[in-house]
Amino acid sequence: MSACKTGAEHINSLKDGRTVYIDGKLVPDVTEHPAFRNSVSSAASLYDFQAENVEQMTFKPEGANRRVSRAWQIPRNHAEMVQRRKALQAWAEVSCGFMGRSPDHLASSLVGQRIGLDVFKKHGEQRAKAFADYFEEASRNDYFLTYVIINPQAERGKDWGEQAPDLVAAIVDEDSTGVTIRGAKMLGTSSIMANEVFVANLQPLKPGEERLAFSCALPMNPKGLRVLSRKSYEAHAVSVFDNPLSSRFDENDALMYFDDVKVPWERVFVYKDTDMCRAQFHDTAGHAYQNYQAQIRLSVKIKFLIGLAHRLTESIGTNAMPPIREQLGFLAANASMVQAMMAGMEVEGNMRGEWWVPNKHHMYSAQVLTQDLYPRVINTLRELSGGALIMLPSSVQDFADPSLRKIIETTQQSAKMKPEEKVKFLKLAWDAIGSEFGSRHTQYEMFYAGARFVTAGHSYRTFDWAGATKLVDDAMSGYDLAASLASH
Ligand SMILES: Cc1cc2nc3c(=O)[nH]c(=O)nc-3n(C[C@H](O)[C@H](O)[C@H](O)COP(=O)(O)OP(=O)(O)OC[C@H]3O[C@@H](n4cnc5c(N)ncnc54)[C@H](O)[C@@H]3O)c2cc1C
Numbered sequence: 001m002s003a004c005k006t007g008a009e010h011i012n013s014l015k016d017g018r019t020v021y022i023d024g025k026l027v028p029d030v031t032e033h034p035a036f037r038n039s040v041s042s043a044a045s046l047y048d049f050q051a052e053n054v055e056q057m058t059f060k061p062e063g064a065n066r067r068v069s070r071a072w073q074i075p076r077n078h079a080e081m082v083q084r085r086k087a088l089q090a091w092a093e094v095s096c097g098f099m100g101r102s103p104d105h106l107a108s109s110l111v112g113q114r115i116g117l118d119v120f121k122k123h124g125e126q127r128a129k130a131f132a133d134y135f136e137e138a139s140r141n142d143y144f145l146t147y148v149i150i151n152p153q154a155e156r157g158k159d160w161g162e163q164a165p166d167l168v169a170a171i172v173d174e175d176s177t178g179v180t181i182r183g184a185k186m187l188g189t190s191s192i193m194a195n196e197v198f199v200a201n202l203q204p205l206k207p208g209e210e211r212l213a214f215s216c217a218l219p220m221n222p223k224g225l226r227v228l229s230r231k232s233y234e235a236h237a238v239s240v241f242d243n244p245l246s247s248r249f250d251e252n253d254a255l256m257y258f259d260d261v262k263v264p265w266e267r268v269f270v271y272k273d274t275d276m277c278r279a280q281f282h283d284t285a286g287h288a289y290q291n292y293q294a295q296i297r298l299s300v301k302i303k304f305l306i307g308l309a310h311r312l313t314e315s316i317g318t319n320a321m322p323p324i325r326e327q328l329g330f331l332a333a334n335a336s337m338v339q340a341m342m343a344g345m346e347v348e349g350n351m352r353g354e355w356w357v358p359n360k361h362h363m364y365s366a367q368v369l370t371q372d373l374y375p376r377v378i379n380t381l382r383e384l385s386g387g388a389l390i391m392l393p394s395s396v397q398d399f400a401d402p403s404l405r406k407i408i409e410t411t412q413q414s415a416k417m418k419p420e421e422k423v424k425f426l427k428l429a430w431d432a433i434g435s436e437f438g439s440r441h442t443q444y445e446m447f448y449a450g451a452r453f454v455t456a457g458h459s460y461r462t463f464d465w466a467g468a469t470k471l472v473d474d475a476m477s478g479y480d481l482a483a484s485l486a487s488h
Pocket residue numbers: 101146147148149150152153156186187188189190253440443444447448449450451452453
C-alpha cells in the first residue's frame with residue numbers, strides 16, 4: 001500500500017453505483033462516461049500529486065497508519081497554517097485554480113467545525129460525538145467531500161418553510177435508526193467525483209422551520225439520492241487543444257434530490273435546531289476556514305489570469321504601450337492584493353483553544369472584494385484582446401487540411417508566437433474567460449459564497465466598528481463649541 005491515497009484508489013472508490021443522470025439517462029459509471037471522465041481523472045491526479053510529494057502535501061494524523069492530505073491538518077500556530085496553505089496552493093496549481101471544490105475545500109470546512117466542537121456539544125453530546133467520529137473517518141480515509149448547504153432558488157419573497165412541498169430538503173420521518181430526508185439542495189459542485197456529500201443549511205431559518213434544520217453526511221450512493229448533472233462542458237469540448245480547461249477541469253455542478261433518503265443517527269450532526277444551523281458554520285471556525293481555502297485557491301487563479309493577460313499583450317504586440325502597461329500594472333496590483341489579504345488572514349489570525357484560526361474579518365473583506373474583482377479582471381482581459389479571441393480556426397480539424405493550414409499560418413501572425421502557438425494560446429484564453437466553462441467560472445466566483453448582500457453582511461458584522469468610531473469620537477473630544485467661541 002502506498003504512503004497515502006492515490007489517484008487509482010480514488011477512481012475505484014467512485015465505482016459505487018451512485019445515481020447520476022445526464023441528458024435524460026442514468027450514468028452507469030462516472031469514471032468512464034464522456035461527460036465526466038476527464039474531470040474525474042483531474043480529481044484523481046490531485047491524489048497522485050500528493051503521493052508524489054508526500055512530505056509537502058501530506059501528514060500523518062496521530063495514531064493513523066497512513067498519511068493524508070495536509071488539508072485535514074489542524075494548524076496549531078501560524079507556521080503550521082502557512083505550511084498547510086502551501087500544500088493547498090500546490091494543489092490549486094494543478095488546475096490553475098479552476099477546480100473550486102477540490103477536496104481541500106470541505107476538508108477545510110470540517111477542520112474549522114472540528115475546532116468548534118464545543119458548539120456541537122452545546123447542541124447535544126450525541127450530535128457532537130457523531131461529528132467528531134465523522135471527522136475522524138473522513139480525515140483518516142482522505143475522503144473527497146463536497147457539500148450542499150444552499151436551498152434551491154425558488155420564490156425569494158417567501159420564507160423557506162413556505163416554499164412548495166418537497167422542494168427544500170427536510171426531515172420527513174425518523175425512527176430509532178435515523179432520519180429520512182426528502183427534497184432538494186441547490187448545487188453539489190464536484191459531487192459527481194466526490195466520495196461523500198455534507199448536507200447542511202447555511203441560509204437563515206426561522207422558528208417553526210425545524211424540519212429544514214439539520215445537517216448530516218452521506219456517501220454518494222444511498223438509496224434515493226438522485227444527482228441531476230447540469231450540461232457537461234467536458235462532453236461539449238471539441239478537443240484538449242480547442243478547450244484545454246473545459247475538457248479537463250469541468251468539476252460539474254449538480255442538483256441533489258433526496259428522494260426519501262435514510263440517514264443513520266451516527267451521521268446526523270444538527271437535528272431540528274434552526275440556530276444551530278447557523279452556529280455550525282459561524283460559531284465554529286467552519287465558515288472562516290472554508291472561505292480562507294477559497295481565497296488560497298483564488299490567489300492561484302487570479303495569478304494565472306494575469307499571466308494570460310501578459311501573454312496576450314505580448315502575442316499581439318501591445319505590451320510595451322504605456323496605457324497597456326498601466327492596465328497590466330493594475331492587474332498585477334490586484335493579484336498582489338489577493339495574496340496579501342491571504343497572508344493577512346494568516347498572520348493576524350488568533351488562537352481558539354489549541355488551534356490557530358484565520359482572521360475572520362480579513363477573510364470576509366477578501367470575499368467581498370474578490371467577488372467584484374473577478375468579473376473586472378475578466379473584463380480587462382476582454383478589453384486587452386480585441387477580436388483575437390474570436391478570429392480562430394473552428395477546431396483542430398482545420399489544421400488537418402493543408403490548404404487551410406496554410407491560410408491559418410499566413411493569418412495568425414504575432415509579435416511573439418508562431419501561428420500554431422498563437423492559436424493554442426488564444427484557445428486557452430477563450431476557454432478561461434469566454435467559453436461556457438469560462439462564463440460559469442465568473443458566475444461561480446460571484447456567487448459561490450453567497451450574493452453580495454450576504455458577503456457584505458458578514459463583513460459588516462465582523463468589522464471593528466467600535467475601534468473605527470472611537471477614532472472619530474477621540475478626534476472630536478479635544479474641542480468643543482464653548483472653547484472655540486471663547487477663543488474668538
Ligand atoms: C457555479 C456555482 C456553484 C455552486 N456550488 C455550490 C455548492 O457546491 N454547494 C452549495 O451548497 N451551493 C453552491 N452554489 C450555490 C451558491 O451558494 C448560491 O448560488 C449563492 O449562495 C446565492 O444564492 P442564490 O443562487 O439562491 O441567489 P440569491 O441569493 O437568490 O441571489 C440572486 C440575486 O437576488 C438578489 N437577492 C436575493 N434575495 C435578496 C435579498 N433578500 N435582499 C437583496 N437582494 C436579494 C441577490 O443580491 C442576487 O443579485 C453554487 C452556485 C454557483 C453559481
